[in-house]
Amino acid sequence: MTVRTIRVEGAAPYDVVIGAGVLGELPRLLGPGVRTVAVVHDAGVTQVARPLEAALEKAGYRVHALAVPTGEAAKEVHVLAGLWSSFAEFGMTRSDAVVGVGGGATTDLAGFAAATWLRGVRAVLVPTTLLGMVDAAVGGKTGINIPEGKNLVGAFHPPGGVLCDVTTLMTMPREDYVSGLAEIIKAGFIADPAILDLVEDDPEGAATPSGPHTLELIERAVRVKAEVVSADLKEAGLREILNYGHTLAHAIEKAEDYRFRHGHAVAIGMVYAAELAALAGRLSADVVARHRSVLAATGLPVAYGAEAWPALRATMTIDKKSRGSTLRFVVLDGLAKPGRLEGPAEELLEAAYKRIAR
Incomplete structure (x- = not known):
């Protein structure tokens, strides 16, 4: 064993x-x-x-x-x-x-x-x-x-x-298991791109607990989190990177009265954060495309309803990562290069959402 x-x-x-x-x-x-x-x-x-x-x-x-x-x-x-x-x-x-x-x-x-x-x-x-x-x-x-x-x-x-x-x-419903996979993929984007390689190598295997890389994927994701929280327990700085995709995700969960799977919301939130970073000139189009491809390959959603934006934007105002009235996002400046985007213009926020709207 x-x-x-x-x-x-x-x-x-x-x-x-x-x-x-x-x-x-x-x-x-x-x-x-x-x-x-x-x-x-x-x-x-x-x-x-x-x-x-x-x-x-x-x-x-x-x-x-x-x-x-x-x-x-x-x-x-x-x-x-x-x-x-x-x-x-x-x-x-x-x-x-x-x-x-x-x-x-x-x-x-x-x-x-x-x-x-x-x-x-x-x-x-x-x-x-x-x-x-x-x-x-x-x-x-x-x-x-x-x-x-x-x-x-x-x-x-x-x-x-x-x-x-x-x-x-082993007895988890597939959709619930795949929802958890979103957090593993998140760890790949913010710190350990080898995770993305493993998922892309066998997306069907990654989407099931009997897959060949299950133990390694779990271990890699836990190591990413362990290293971050060992350095920053109370989210004074570094730990914020673990919130990649979560600003929009939490707003979606609230809009859905918490009946929407967390990982599904995080998947959408990561694509949104990638689009936001691209519009801000900080992330390349190919990394944005990789977000969509790796998430979609495992069955995770990458879009949300166009009509939901006003309510989601209002909810994001009270996100825990905000400071005063300043909205803060974890974004990427490249694979495994997380950063922060503070107080983005409203036009930028809305334009990024239009790119994930369906």
Whole structure:
């Protein structure tokens, strides 16, 4: 069995363990002194959560299983409040831990619950989706949604460890798996073009968990994120590059009432950012074209409705990357050469959107 361990450095270092059948690493990542474990799991992944809970009980932990709604419905204030109440009911102390099992929404919620309970308890995350493995579970960002926007309420709370068991990906619906692939492709554009080569070499294989390069694609994407967040946990500068494509993506998600797949929105957002950079004279036409070709080859969308622009533009104003009234975009000055575009003219913003409108 191939197991890859990636160390995320910083004030609170932790391991990301990637491989098949790695859930047995959980007690090690929980660390010494933990007695009570709250297993916060997506109600749709009981086939992963139950054996994990049984193993923890056998290892001597007091285990409390807490099921939460599937997907973005988990990241609601009332769900979070329910977790807090449950923690209080079973006397969870500062030396205990939360284990989050599920997709990115579940690990975001579980991480935020851990960050805010008694001002911070240990969290170990077990992502069961591709998006969760390569994006949400790594980096210490936690949060919930409110009607005004996605992830506007949250905290930086590095986990005690992350377990990426690739066998959990095998039952993912294809569209959900491909959605996660968008974040891997993003890592290729901002830092590791070898990812793009692997996807282009076999786009059909990249779009399925049984593909020949699955483990390498996951490892490469996690390494990109690990290197960035090791240097900049709290998005003071460098970490912003991980938001490539996300300014428009978050606006699309809000317009769709969070029923639009995150990776699909990011794919569209990356094409938009590429067009914006090209219009600003910073990116060549061939790199813009490569955005469209590599994303479309895996089945990801590269366009959005023409009539949506006014609402999307209004939503982008409150994007977390904005500073005051200045809108900021992560753009590319070439492959693996990310930069920032601050306060672009309205005409430029609209012209770029017209290029992705359908």
